[in-house]
Amino acid sequence: MREWKSARAVLIWVALVLAIGVPIAAAAASEQLAWRGPVYILAGFAGIIALGLVLVQPLLIGGYLPGLPAYRGRRAHHWIGGALAVAVVIHVAGLWFTSPPDMIDALTYTSPTPFSPFGVTAMWAIFIIAVLALLRRRLGLRLRTWRIVHIPLAIVIVAGSVVHCLLIEGTMETISKAALCALVLAATVKVMIDLWRRRTLRGESVPRH
Amino acid sequence: MTNVALDRRSLLAAGGTVLATGVLVSAFPGLLVPARADGLAPTQSMSGGANNYRKGAAIVERIGKGGFWMSGTVRRAGDGAPLAGQRIQIWAHTVEGQEHEPQSHGATLTDKDGKFRLEMPQIIPIFGQPHGHLAYDSGEFKTVFLRPVMRSAKETSLEAHFVLQPA
Secondary structure: OHHHHHHHHHHHHHHHHHHHHHHHHHHHOOHHHHHOOHHHHHHHHHHHHHHHHHHHHHHHHHOOOOOOOHHHHHHHHHHHHHHHHHHHHHHHHHHHHHOHHHHHHHHOOOOOOOOHHHHHHHHHHHHHHHHHHHHHHHHOOOHHHHHHHHHHHHHHHHHHHHHHHHHOOOOOOHHHHHHHHHHHHHHHHHHHHHHHHHHHHHHHHOOOO | OOOOOOOHHHHHHHHHHHHHHHHHHHHOOOOOOOOOOOOEOOOOOOOOOOOOOOOOOOEOOEOOOOOEEEEEEEEEOEOOOEOOOOEEEEEEOEOOEOOOOHHHEEEEEOOOOOEEEEEEOOEOOEOOEOEEEEEEOOOOEOOEEEOOEOOOOOOOEEEEEEEEOEO
């Protein structure tokens, strides 16, 4: 039983490393890189890493990662959230440096590329959550209020990032990209269902005062 | 003061007329649309078309080492007559340089049939789409910036068509 548990733990971590590592490795092998400057390359990989972090976030909150249950998982979620915001800043700044007019079009929602508004909307959702998370204690937001704010924005981030990424023709290899996007969606749907179930269970068992 | 008599019968009649017109228009959309005396409509600039534009790119035989063909036509709005000798500027992110770099820019002139064709390096995807940029900005007609997108990054040619209106 214990052996199975530790084997399962190893499998889950290996799967996570592969889910994020394979798309990054495949993009690193892309022939497109030969014709890009270092800043553009950095911006692109910051975007891919950001998508990988979007996969980690629901896994941490759901407590699905062995060794990181509830409390520790939530602390890690905070730090990964900060890293996600930093990755997005690098992504946008690098693209701005590469081609300012294209980035301005994207940020002002006037871009001809259909994926831009999805990415920009997800970016704002990430920034809003990051700022609110920093101010949460000062604002005195309770867990319930926090979730009412965070969950819809989390859905915006996941949906926006996945559509953004899938519509882009760039360095990412198609199959590993689609697989990563599918995992992000699956992890998000699972954690939403679990959170909702836990809430209803608690609502039934704990009497209200 | 005028007394407007609106009895039920005239209201019904008016309503019926409106209704009938609506049905007619939706069934035969050509009926109430004015005849297209204007003919060929001018091409509008595409969003993002002017990005990384450099004024006054030189007329060249070929941009860089070539291997990719950008072609198209230039016609006059209204009668669609081909416009000869019109200067079209072309630029893109290619295997030989980024969009904003001078060596990625060049210009060509249309022939007597209003056609243009310029060889340039292979276009590659930039900002998520393999696309090129073209501009007409010589002043005789209204300036137009185009940004055509390739169906696949593997394609080795791209077309763009201009219909110009007097400035």
